Amino acid sequence: xxxxxxxxxxxxxxxxxxxxxxxxxxxxxxxxxxxxxxxxxxxxxxxxxxxxxxxxxxxxxxxxxxxxxxxxxxxxxxxxxxxxxxxxxxxxxxxxxxxxxxxxxxxxxxxxxxxxxxxxxxxxxxxxxxxxxxxxxxxxxxxxxxxxxxxxxxxxxxxxxxxxxxxxxxxxxxxxxxxxxxxxxxxxxxxxxxxxxxxxxxxxxxxxxxxxxxxxxxxxxxxxxxxxxxxxxxxxxxxxxxxxxxxxxxxxxxxxxxxxxxxxxxxxxxxxxxxxxxxxxxxxxxxxxxxxxxxx
Numbered sequence: 006x007x008x009x010x011x012x013x014x015x016x017x018x019x020x021x022x023x024x025x026x027x028x029x030x031x032x033x034x035x036x037x038x039x040x041x042x043x044x045x046x047x048x049x050x051x052x053x054x055x056x057x058x059x060x061x062x063x064x065x066x067x068x069x070x071x072x073x074x075x076x077x078x079x080x081x082x083x084x085x086x087x088x089x090x091x092x093x094x095x096x097x098x099x100x101x102x103x104x105x106x107x108x109x110x111x112x113x114x115x116x117x118x119x120x121x122x123x124x125x126x127x128x129x130x131x132x133x134x135x136x137x138x139x140x141x142x143x144x145x146x147x148x149x150x151x152x153x154x155x156x157x158x159x160x161x162x163x164x165x166x167x168x169x170x171x172x173x174x175x176x177x178x179x180x181x182x183x184x185x186x187x188x189x190x191x192x193x194x195x196x197x198x199x200x201x202x203x204x205x206x207x208x209x210x211x212x213x214x215x216x217x218x219x220x221x222x223x224x225x226x227x228x229x230x231x232x233x234x235x236x237x238x239x240x241x242x243x244x245x246x247x248x249x250x251x252x253x254x255x256x257x258x259x260x261x262x263x264x265x266x267x268x269x270x271x272x273x274x275x276x277x278x279x280x281x282x283x284x285x286x287x288x289x290x291x292x293x294x295x296x297x298x299x300x301x
Contacts, residue, residue, distance in 0.1 A: 017044030162212030
């Protein structure tokens with residue numbers, strides 16, 4: 006029975022590598038800051054069997070509903086974004102043997118048209134990871150100033166400035182925009198030249214998703230909190246998917262590596278483990294990078 010014929014709700018990215026690098030042991034407690042649908046957690050708990058001292062975090066209410074199997078066994082569930090949850094746990098003095106931070110968007114978020122993350126399924130322009138939040142992609146594309154749209158596409162989509170300006174002008178001219186398909190068509194019609202490997206709207210959708218969910222600020226805030234949440238000898242793994250967030254993770258780990266006696270972490274992965282080579286059967290792993298460190 007293949008994954009393609011009977012796809013699971015979400016295939017955890019780089020699962021084997023996470024298990025090898027974090028090396029869960031019986032009795033160790035675990036913090037999953039982006040638990041999603043519990044794929045990594047299920048595999049780690051199978052080795053630690055420590056549910057009652059562990060914590061699973063996710064800001065997506067749909068993901069929360071799929072994590073109740075763990076709360077029934079005594080695991081703490083936090084319905085919050087990972088930066089807020091990390092701050093709360095630090096304030097409470099909590100510490101863990103194992104921490105995982107998977108920065109990817111989960112398969113159900115991408116695949117469900119009503120979530121508005123993808124243009125492969127036409128749906129409302131939403132893109133919120135936390136439905137309790139009022140600010141949506143539709144709010145942004147219909148109310149933001151031209152300069153803010155240009156900055157968003159340029160910085161978060163990493164498009165050339167001329168392209169960002171052209172797409173921003175097309176968005177403003179086409180208002181109101183209410184669906185993912187409509188936005189994708191606007192970008193496609195504004196595109197100049199041949200297509201690359203991906204749809205011309207791919208980077209703009211990434212940019213708007215990052216904007217709506219304030220993703221990069223959260224990564225910046227959570228990295229310095231990770232050593233505070235680790236027990237001595239504890240292991241942390243961070244999986245990133247695009248260069249902007251990976252740059253933040255890489256920079257923080259590099260700072261730790263250069264800090265000498267003041268460093269709180271030993272960096273295990275001098276080079277990140279790549280999903281493109283290590284997890285070839287999971288298409289969502291293609292751009293994934295796993296970086297691992299140990300608390301001194």
